[in-house]
Amino acid sequence: MGPLLTIDRLCMDFGGLRALDHLNLSVAAGEIVALIGPNGAGKTTFFNCLTGLCAPTAGEIHLVVPGRGQRLRLNGLPPNRVTEKGLARTFQNIRLFADMTVLENVMIGRHCRTKAGVFGAVFRSAAARIEEQQIVTASAAILERLGLGSYFNDLARNLPYGAQRRLEIARALATEPVLLLLDEPAAGMNPQETAELDELILKIRSELGIAILLIEHDMRLVMSLSDRIVVMDHGEKIAEGTPAEIRSNPLVITAYLGEDLAQTA
Amino acid sequence: MTDAGKESGGMTTARAVRRSLLVSLWFMFLTLPILVIRVNPVAQEIVWRWRNLFLIGVGSFVLSLVGQFLTHRQTRRTPSLTPGRLAIFRQRCMREPQIYVPFLLCAVLTTLLFPWFFSTYQTNIMTTALMYVVLGLGLNIVVGLAGLLDLGYVAFYAVGAYSYALLNHHFGLGFWAALPIGAGLAALFGILLGFPVLRLRGDYLAIVTLGFGEIIRLILENWNEFSFGPSGIANIPRPGFFGLDLSLAGATVYLYYLMIGLVLFTIFVVNRLQNSRIGRAWIALREDELACQAMGIDKTRTKLTAFALGATWAGMVGVIFAAKTTFINPPSFTFLESAMILAIVVLGGMGSIAGVVIAALVLILLPEYLRAFAEYRMLLFGAVLVIMMIFRPQGLISSARRAYKFMPVPVAAGRNKRHGTAADH
Numbered sequence: 036m037g038p039l040l041t042i043d044r045l046c047m048d049f050g051g052l053r054a055l056d057h058l059n060l061s062v063a064a065g066e067i068v069a070l071i072g073p074n075g076a077g078k079t080t081f082f083n084c085l086t087g088l089c090a091p092t093a094g095e096i097h098l099v100v101p102g103r104g105q106r107l108r109l110n111g112l113p114p115n116r117v118t119e120k121g122l123a124r125t126f127q128n129i130r131l132f133a134d135m136t137v138l139e140n141v142m143i144g145r146h147c148r149t150k151a152g153v154f155g156a157v158f159r160s161a162a163a164r165i166e167e168q169q170i171v172t173a174s175a176a177i178l179e180r181l182g183l184g185s186y187f188n189d190l191a192r193n194l195p196y197g198a199q200r201r202l203e204i205a206r207a208l209a210t211e212p213v214l215l216l217l218d219e220p221a222a223g224m225n226p227q228e229t230a231e232l233d234e235l236i237l238k239i240r241s242e243l244g245i246a247i248l249l250i251e252h253d254m255r256l257v258m259s260l261s262d263r264i265v266v267m268d269h270g271e272k273i274a275e276g277t278p279a280e281i282r283s284n285p286l287v288i289t290a291y292l293g294e295d296l297a298q299t300a
Numbered sequence: 301m302t303d304a305g306k307e308s309g310g311m312t313t314a315r316a317v318r319r320s321l322l323v324s325l326w327f328m329f330l331t332l333p334i335l336v337i338r339v340n341p342v343a344q345e346i347v348w349r350w351r352n353l354f355l356i357g358v359g360s361f362v363l364s365l366v367g368q369f370l371t372h373r374q375t376r377r378t379p380s381l382t383p384g385r386l387a388i389f390r391q392r393c394m395r396e397p398q399i400y401v402p403f404l405l406c407a408v409l410t411t412l413l414f415p416w417f418f419s420t421y422q423t424n425i426m427t428t429a430l431m432y433v434v435l436g437l438g439l440n441i442v443v444g445l446a447g448l449l450d451l452g453y454v455a456f457y458a459v460g461a462y463s464y465a466l467l468n469h470h471f472g473l474g475f476w477a478a479l480p481i482g483a484g485l486a487a488l489f490g491i492l493l494g495f496p497v498l499r500l501r502g503d504y505l506a507i508v509t510l511g512f513g514e515i516i517r518l519i520l521e522n523w524n525e526f527s528f529g530p531s532g533i534a535n536i537p538r539p540g541f542f543g544l545d546l547s548l549a550g551a552t553v554y555l556y557y558l559m560i561g562l563v564l565f566t567i568f569v570v571n572r573l574q575n576s577r578i579g580r581a582w583i584a585l586r587e588d589e590l591a592c593q594a595m596g597i598d599k600t601r602t603k604l605t606a607f608a609l610g611a612t613w614a615g616m617v618g619v620i621f622a623a624k625t626t627f628i629n630p631p632s633f634t635f636l637e638s639a640m641i642l643a644i645v646v647l648g649g650m651g652s653i654a655g656v657v658i659a660a661l662v663l664i665l666l667p668e669y670l671r672a673f674a675e676y677r678m679l680l681f682g683a684v685l686v687i688m689m690i691f692r693p694q695g696l697i698s699s700a701r702r703a704y705k706f707m708p709v710p711v712a713a714g715r716n717k718r719h720g721t722a723a724d725h
């Protein structure tokens with residue numbers, strides 16, 4: 036079976052700055068791939084290009100969903116269409132809908148899988164009522180799964196930091212993705228929260244069968260989670276391999292890991 | 301209080317007095333040419349009205365001092381996590397039937413019997429206020445829910461009014477036929493405005509919508525063959541009552557009840573919308589446009605629906621306005637109207653239906669009942685607005701999100717998994 040997501044020579048220029056330089060990458064169904072590299076390497080830019088928030092200067096992005104058959108070209112699609120196709124993401128700087136409740140944040144994720152319109156909303160047609168009920172039920176179930184069950188009606192802005200990060204994941208899961216993109220999900224978390232996150236990500240993969248591409252600086256997390264690691268620097272891929280291979284790669288050690296980190300990690 | 305505390309208190313007082321002095325000097329300077337110097341062209345002399353200068357100086361000094369004292373007290377109060385006394389009182393009012401039922405009954409009776417106890421003049425003012433309630437609720441969709449700052453809302457009001465006036469003038473169309481047409485045309489114009497501003501946000505959006513409002517007004521003013529220019533359109537018929545021709549007083553009462561009906565209808569629709577899939581998408585768009593798109597919401601569609609649905613209400617009220625005044629011309633649709641409606645939304649509390657209703661009533665009725673203060677009424681009105689915004693920046697009633705109730709449902713594997721069910725409240 037071929038890969039789920041294929042990225043072919045992706046380039047992204049910001050004026051004179053080449054943020055992504057002929058990047059090739061693929062993710063198989065159910066795989067956990069980590070993207071690491073120093074700050075400014077272009078990792079977030081890469082996510083932005085994948086999700087349609089940035090239009091790549093050159094290159095191709097294709098998605099093949101198992102069971103759905105055809106090969107979908109993702110570049111050039113607006114962000115909401117990309118999400119419909121099955122890519123969902125979280126943000127490096129948390130971007131929740133701060134003045135909506137926790138449950139409503141997740142309900143927004145259901146938007147692209149539902150279709151009640153203005154008339155359904157005003158006249159509360161049977162179809163719209165049933166759909167609304169399903170949105171609530173599904174969203175609540177996701178929150179329970181992610182251990183956010185006690186926060187349903189709290190405003191997202193009032194959540195503790197770790198819970199906000201998990202809520203971003205919950206919201207992304209509500210869109211029913213085939214591939215989940217996590218941008219530094221452990222940033223700012225304490226060791227206990229990071230351990231819970233580790234468990235959560237594995238659970239998402241095993242229970243929901245969702246492939247995961249994550250950007251992360253916490254090497255312990257990256258090494259324990261990933262099937263494969265991709266290392267970026269200056270917009271280029273400088274190495275790719277299993278955690279063991281990456282740990283001993285001299286190029287990666289000089290560019291990013293540093294001697295002692297490579298030994299301890 | 302310790303010595304240090306006393307000292308710092310004394311220092312802030314000195315600073316407050318100094319600031320108030322500066323404020324009063326500044327005001328005296330600003331108002332000098334208007335309120336103090338008067339040129340009498342007949343006698344060819346300049347009259348210096350020093351008394352005014354003195355009054356302004358003292359007045360602004362005292363007001364500034366009071367203002368500083370109040371803001372100081374407000375900032376010093378430690379923000380507590382428990383809801384304020386007002387919030388608790390409000391919750392109690394909503395929960396306990398022995399409080400809200402009599403209150404509600406009173407409100408309903410007053411609204412229903414209003415035209416019988418008050419003069420035609422008063423009823424007319426009340427009808428106008430109700431029109432602004434609907435306008436406020438309409439703009440609230442665009443500004444309060446979707447977060448799109450629209451300064452040209454009056455354009456849709458004009459579209460509604462002119463639809464009825466022109467359709468009636470040329471084709472003899474009646475009020476009831478014109479009402480949906482006016483609403484539809486306004487929605488169309490909403491989409492027309494929406495397209496070019498899809499990419500704009502914040503200040504840029506405000507400027508373009510402002511321009512749009514002015515363009516519509518200028519077209520109406522200058523395209524004589526189409527809109528009869530500044531002279532406007534007269535003899536627009538009032539709404540008929542099952543073919544009956546009503547007297548002026550009768551028509552006023554009829555319009556009053558019509559507006560009550562429209563207000564209720566608007567509240568019903570907007571309330572349902574804001575807790576629906578569409579309404580949530582609007583709010584998400586307001587909260588974070590980028591994240592909203594990334595979560596699969598079609599930005600284009602969501603924005604256009606907001607513009608169209610917001611404009612619809614302005615179109616309807618426009619038709620009613622034309623029918624009420626029986627004469628319309630472009631000066632009724634200046635930027636000042638847009639600003640007024642926006643003030644209603646902001647003052648009431650963005651996204652809050654109850655807030656907008658109250659703010660519309662206050663803002664429209666207040667200047668009417670301040671007429672006793674003659675030429676100072678607009679000054680007082682402005683002062684009320686400024687003070688409101690200083691002490692309640694979130695508006696009269698800040699919007700609250702809907703809470704969903706959940707019933708725990710035991711699930712296999714011994715874990716108490718909760719199962720969500722939406723409960724109406």
Ligand SMILES: Nc1ncnc2c1ncn2[C@@H]1O[C@H](COP(=O)(O)OP(=O)(O)O)[C@@H](O)[C@H]1O
Nearest residue numbers: 049052054072073074075076077078079080081
């Ligand atoms: N919208 C943008 N406009 C201009 N330059 C950008 C933009 N986004 C990112 N960059 C630049 O691209 C480079 C890569 O940034 P980023 O993808 O955020 O790095 P990382 O996530 O790996 O830390 C940086 O030099 C950054 O300044």
Ligand SMILES: [Mg+2]
Nearest residue numbers: 078079080127
């Ligand atoms: Mg980044």
